[in-house]
Amino acid sequence: xxxxxxxxxxxxxxxxxxxxxxxxxxxxxxxxxxxxxxxxxxxxxxxxxxxxxxxxxxxxxxxxxxxxxxxxxxxxxxxxxxxxxxxxxxxxxxxxxxxxxxxxxxxxxxxxxxxxxxxxxxxxxxxxxxxxxxxxxxxxxxxxxxxxxxxxxxxxxxxxxxxxxxxxxxxxxxxxxxxxxxxxxxxxxxxxxxxxxxxxxxxxxxxxxxxxxxxxxxxxxxxxxxxxxxxxxxxxxxxxxxxxxxxxxxxxxxxxxxxxxxxxxxxxxxxxxxxxxxxxxxxxxxxxxxxxxxxxxxxxxxxxxxxxxxxxxxxxxxxxxxxxxxxxxxxxxxxxxxxx
Amino acid sequence: xxxxxxxxxxxxxxxxxxxxxxxxxxxxxxxxxxxxxxxxxxxxxxxxxxxxxxxxxxxxxxxxxxxxxxxxxxxxxxxxxxxxxxxxxxxxxxxxxxxxxxxxxxxxxxxxxxxxxxxxxxxxxxxxxxxxxxxxxxxxxxxxxxxxxxxxxxxxxxxxxxxxxxxxxxxxxxxxxxxxxxxxxxxxxxxxxxxxxxxxxxxxxxxxxxxxxxxxxxxxxxxxxxxxxxxxxxxxxxxxxxxxxxxxxxxxxxxxxxxxxxxxxxxxxxxxxxxxxxxxxxxxxxxxxxxxxxxxxxxxxxxxxxxxxxxxxxxxxxxxxxxxxxxxxxxxxxxxxxxx
Numbered sequence: 077x078x079x080x081x082x083x084x085x086x087x088x089x090x091x092x093x094x095x096x097x098x099x100x101x102x103x104x105x106x107x108x109x110x111x112x113x114x115x116x117x118x119x120x121x122x123x124x125x126x127x128x129x130x131x132x133x134x135x136x137x138x139x140x141x142x143x144x145x146x147x148x149x150x151x152x153x154x155x156x157x158x159x160x161x162x163x164x165x166x167x168x169x170x171x172x173x174x175x176x177x178x179x180x181x182x183x184x185x186x187x188x189x190x191x192x193x194x195x196x197x198x199x200x201x202x203x204x205x206x207x208x209x210x211x212x213x214x215x216x217x218x219x220x221x222x223x224x225x226x227x228x229x230x231x232x233x234x235x236x237x238x239x240x241x242x243x244x245x246x247x248x249x250x251x252x253x254x255x256x257x258x259x260x261x262x263x264x265x266x267x268x269x270x271x272x273x274x275x276x277x278x279x280x281x282x283x284x285x286x287x288x289x290x291x292x293x294x295x296x297x298x299x300x301x302x303x304x305x306x307x308x309x310x311x312x313x314x315x316x317x318x319x320x321x322x323x324x325x326x327x328x329x330x331x332x333x334x335x336x337x338x339x340x341x342x343x344x345x346x347x348x349x350x351x352x353x354x355x356x357x358x359x360x361x362x363x364x365x366x367x368x369x370x371x372x373x374x375x376x377x378x379x380x381x382x383x384x385x386x387x388x389x390x391x392x393x394x395x396x397x398x399x400x401x402x403x404x405x406x407x408x409x410x411x412x413x414x415x416x
Numbered sequence: 417x418x419x420x421x422x423x424x425x426x427x428x429x430x431x432x433x434x435x436x437x438x439x440x441x442x443x444x445x446x447x448x449x450x451x452x453x454x455x456x457x458x459x460x461x462x463x464x465x466x467x468x469x470x471x472x473x474x475x476x477x478x479x480x481x482x483x484x485x486x487x488x489x490x491x492x493x494x495x496x497x498x499x500x501x502x503x504x505x506x507x508x509x510x511x512x513x514x515x516x517x518x519x520x521x522x523x524x525x526x527x528x529x530x531x532x533x534x535x536x537x538x539x540x541x542x543x544x545x546x547x548x549x550x551x552x553x554x555x556x557x558x559x560x561x562x563x564x565x566x567x568x569x570x571x572x573x574x575x576x577x578x579x580x581x582x583x584x585x586x587x588x589x590x591x592x593x594x595x596x597x598x599x600x601x602x603x604x605x606x607x608x609x610x611x612x613x614x615x616x617x618x619x620x621x622x623x624x625x626x627x628x629x630x631x632x633x634x635x636x637x638x639x640x641x642x643x644x645x646x647x648x649x650x651x652x653x654x655x656x657x658x659x660x661x662x663x664x665x666x667x668x669x670x671x672x673x674x675x676x677x678x679x680x681x682x683x684x685x686x687x688x689x690x691x692x693x694x695x696x697x698x699x700x701x702x703x704x705x706x707x708x709x710x711x712x713x714x715x716x717x718x719x720x721x722x723x724x725x726x727x728x729x730x731x732x733x734x735x736x737x738x739x740x741x742x743x744x745x746x747x748x749x750x751x752x753x754x755x756x
Contacts, residue, residue, distance in 0.1 A: 200663045211588050214596045248551050248651035256554045256648045292652055296659035305652075308596045311588035312632055312649055313656050319636035320660035323540045327695050331688040341684035348671040348678045355667050 078392050079153040079162035082110030083131040084169020086379050092168065093118055095385020102386065104393045107162055110149040126161075128152035134378065138172030142180050150174055154181035157371040164372035164392040168363070168380040175212055178366050178373040185405055187412035188368035190220045192307065193375065194231060195364045197317060198355060201298030206232050206241075208304060210364050211311035218261030221245065221304055225266055226411045227367040227404060228302035229284060234403035235395055236301070244290030244300035246309060254289055258306065263288065269411065284411070325353075362391030368404065372396055418732050419493040419502035422450030423471040424509025425720050432508065433458055435725020442726065444733045447502055450489040466501075468492035474718065478512030482520050490514055494521035497711040504712035504732040508703070508720040515552055518706050518713040525745055527752035530560045531708035532647065533715065534571060537657060538695060541638030546572050546581075549647040550654055550704050556646035558601035561585065565606055566751045567707040567744060568642035569624060574743035575735055576641070584630030584640035586649060594629055598646065603628065609751065624751070665693075702731030708744065712736055 080096055082089045089110060096106045097120040108119065112127040119125055130148035132140045141151035153165035154177050167174045175193070184191050192209030199205050206228045213220060225243050232241035245262055247255035252263060266286040273283030287300055292313060295303045305313070332342045342349070362384070363376035372395045376388035395401075420436055422429045429450060436446045437460040448459060452467040459465055470488035472480045481491035493505035494517050507514045515533070524531050532549030539545050546568045553560060565583050572581035585602055587595035592603060606626040613623030627640055632653060635643045645653070672682045682689070702724070703716035712735045716728035735741075 198663065198667070200659075200666050214588065246652060248554065248648050248655075256646075259648075292656040293659035293662070296656070296663050306596075308588050308599075309649055309652055312586060312645075313652055315588075316632040316636070316653050316656040317660045319540075319633040320657045321664055322633070323538065323636050324661055324664050326540050327538070328688070328692045331691045331695070332685065334688065334691075338685055338688045341681040342688075344681035345672065345678055345685070348668070348674065348682075351671045351674075352668045355671070 077105045077107040077156075077162045078389050078396070079107045079109050079126070079156040079165045080385075080389060081149045081153050081165075081167035081169055082108045082115060082125070083149045084167035084174070085376065085385075086134070087381060088168070089115060089118065091380065091382045092385055093120060094382035095380070095389065096120065096123055098382055098386035099389035099393075102390065104386075104389045106389060107156065109153050109156065126152065126156065132170050132173045134170055136170065136173070138170065138176045141173050141177045151177040151181060154178050154371065154373065157373070158182055163396045164374065166363075166374045166376060166388050166392050168376035168378060168385060168388065171211075171375050171378070174373070174375045175366060178369045178371070182369045182371040182373065184369050185408050187408040188223050188227065190216065190223065191366050191368035192224045192227065193364040194228060194367045195314065196236070197296070197314070199296055199298045203298050203301070204236055205295055205298075205300070206236070206302045207310055207314060208302075208367065209307040209310050210314055211307040212366065213307045215308070216258060216306035218258045218265055221258060221262035221306065222265045222269070223368065223408075223412060224304045225262075225284065225286070225302065226407055228304060230404045230407040231365070231367060231400065232301045233407075234398045234400045238301050240285045241301035242285050242287045242299070243302040243304065244287045244295065246295070246303050246305035246313065247289035247291065250289050250291060250294070252288065259289070262304070273411075362387040362389075365391070365395065368408070370401075372401060417445045417447040417496075417502045418729050418736070419447045419449050419466070419496040419505045420725075420729060421489045421493050421505075421507035421509055422448045422455060422465070423489045424507035424514070425716065425725075426474070426718050427721060428508070429455060429458065431720065431722045432725055433460060434722035435720070435729065436460065436463055438722055438726035439729035439733075442730065444726075444729045446729060447496065449493050449496065466492065466496065472510050472513050474510050476510065476513070478510065478516045480510075481513050481517045491517040491521065494518050494711065494713065497713070498522055503736045504714065506703075506714045506716060506728050506732050508716035508718060508725060508728065511551075511715050511718070514713070514715045515706060518709050518711070522709045522711040522713065524708050525710055525748050527748040528563050528567065528708035530556065530563065531706050532564045532567065533704040534568060534707045535654065535704045536576070537636070537654070539636055539638045543638050543641070544576055545635055545638075545640070546576070546642045547650055547654060548642075548644060548707065549650050551647040551651035552706065553647045555648070556598060558598045558605055561598060561602035561644055561646065562605045562609070563708065563748075563752060564644045565602075565624065565626070565642065566747055568644060570744045570747040571705070571707060571740065572641045573747075574738045574740045578641050580625045581641035582625050582627045582639070583642040583644065584627045584635065586635070586643050586645035586653065587629035587631065590629050590631060590634070592628065599629070602644070613751075702727040702729075705731070705735065708748070710741075712741060
């Protein structure tokens with residue numbers, strides 16, 4: 077079951093419930109979590125509710141579910157995962173509160189000190205780029221970037237099925253020596269890890285495939301599978317992608333509206349345009365995954381509508397089916413804990 | 417005159433000369449700088465050459481024009497500005513060497529310790545966003561971000577004609593307290609500066625209009641005029657914009673090619689598409705301006721073709737005509753040097 081916070085997000089609970097129904101019909105087992113009294117009469121047929129009376133608002137502190145509201149739905153979803161009643165947790169609520177709750181309730185996988193948020197971005201070559209951290213950890217030491225690299229590698233292998241993911245460090249230039257201080261240090265550590273693993277038996281396929289510094293343009297063209305950065309930079313990059321898609325669509329629209337014949341042609345193109353918007357709308361990605369906590373935890377977009385909620389649920393379900401957590405534990409255990 | 421490095425850039429000297437001619441015909445006074453022997457017979461009618469025999473290759477060290485090749489064109493252009501024979505310098509060559517030469521030859525305006533690279537990015541609302549630093553200074557203290565804010569403000573006033581530019585700090589969230597350590601410190605310093613200036617006579621129009629943290633999406637939508645960040649983050653943001661435009665254009669093309677009727681409609685739309693590409697191609701911006709050095713110094717794109725070179729020359733010419741340097745000196749003198 078995927079435990080879903082029915083009261084997380086700007087459009088909760090109605091859009092959340094509609095999204096749950098959508099995913100349920102697509103074969104995703106959903107368990108609703110929230111105030112059963114408020115939900116009475118609204119719960120779609122076939123879904124059940126775990127009662128959790130409190131709601132954490134978007135303006136409350138991230139620590140609210142830990143201190144003031146231990147009975148909040150945004151915390152309860154992770155307790156269900158911890159207690160084995162759910163295999164993953166999804167919320168579109170307060171992302172800080174979600175991260176704090178997940179970490180508090182589930183703890184992190186031994187070897188991971190700062191779990192990052194990860195998501196996938198479509199690449200020009202048709203592949204998918206795993207980008208992490210998206211904002212969970214703003215000031216990161218080089219050792220933390222190394223953890224992100226190992227976690228991103230595990231994600232790309234388990235969920236995206238990439239045999240030997242190319243792992244790059246996001247930087248302002250590809251040459252060694254480019255990057256800020258923590259990037260330069262992380263390069264050293266990742267290079268050592270890659271070399272060490274390549275020298276082990278079978279290392280050529282199982283080892284970390286560190287490809288050095290990668291610039292955003294190269295990453296979006298497809299030169300790596302996993303792109304590692306601190307949460308400040310990753311957040312800037314992800315939101316710049318979103319913003320640019322918006323600006324580009326607007327400029328294109330303005331140019332098309334200049335002439336009547338262009339407007340006609342654009343009308344003819346509406347099918348292609350709709351497919352384009354579907355591929356570039358981040359609702360389809362499903363949200364961000366909190367990697368490295370001891371369970372599958374997905375944080376959806378605060379403005380998620382039913383379609384985006386369903387997408388987040390499918391995303392979580394996919395991680396469960398791919399045995400992501402086992403893969404993460406194996407990789408982290410081998411690379412960050414027991415390294416000889 | 418605008419001194420142009422005839423041997424800077426991947427397509428030098430042919431595309432550089434063609435760009436010089438283009439700008440010359442548009443009324444920009446251009447002075448070519450480079451090896452006169454190599455250029456013999458190639459110089460367009462109406463243009464003159466200042467002889468400077470050496471060329472700095474893209475694979476050489478940034479300090480080459482300072483140490484090994486003092487007679488290189490990439491250094492000579494700045495000497496012409498220093499000596500009053502040119503009012504601005506433009507190169508599409510090695511950007512590190514250009515910055516090192518500009519700083520070495522021209523020095524920085526008193527009060528500026530780390531001159532940033534700045535450019536403009538088109539916003540969704542039709543306005544222009546001044547983004548700085550783009551990579552000149554990778555690890556920046558808060559005080560350096562404050563310098564960038566003052567310089568960006570001066571640029572937006574002088575060149576873009578914005579009466580009271582809204583200056584924001586690029587961050588991963590708009591609330592105070594968001595951002596990494598240097599952003600949080602810079603917020604304090606910029607808030608103090610804004611408050612102090614607002615309390616002066618006439619402060620409401622002349623004072624720094626600090627609007628706090630700004631996320632990339634909001635900035636691209638038009639919520640600020642100047643966006644301040646360190647060179648690592650700014651470089652990531654700028655290259656992410658470029659990369660996303662490329663990915664978006666590719667995805668749109670793929671969807672259009674799926675159906676014959678879409679291909680026909682797209683053919684009808686080719687005019688709108690061409691205008692769209694013109695507006696989203698960064699060749700039209702003209703390059704990056706090294707703000708805070710004691711002269712106008714423009715670094716164009718290494719892959720610049722004739723059109724991009726002409727655009728960089730017009731950009732430099734515009735900065736001269738707007739008396740940018742005087743504005744920069746006045747603002748920096750008032751805000752960073754003589755502040756009471």
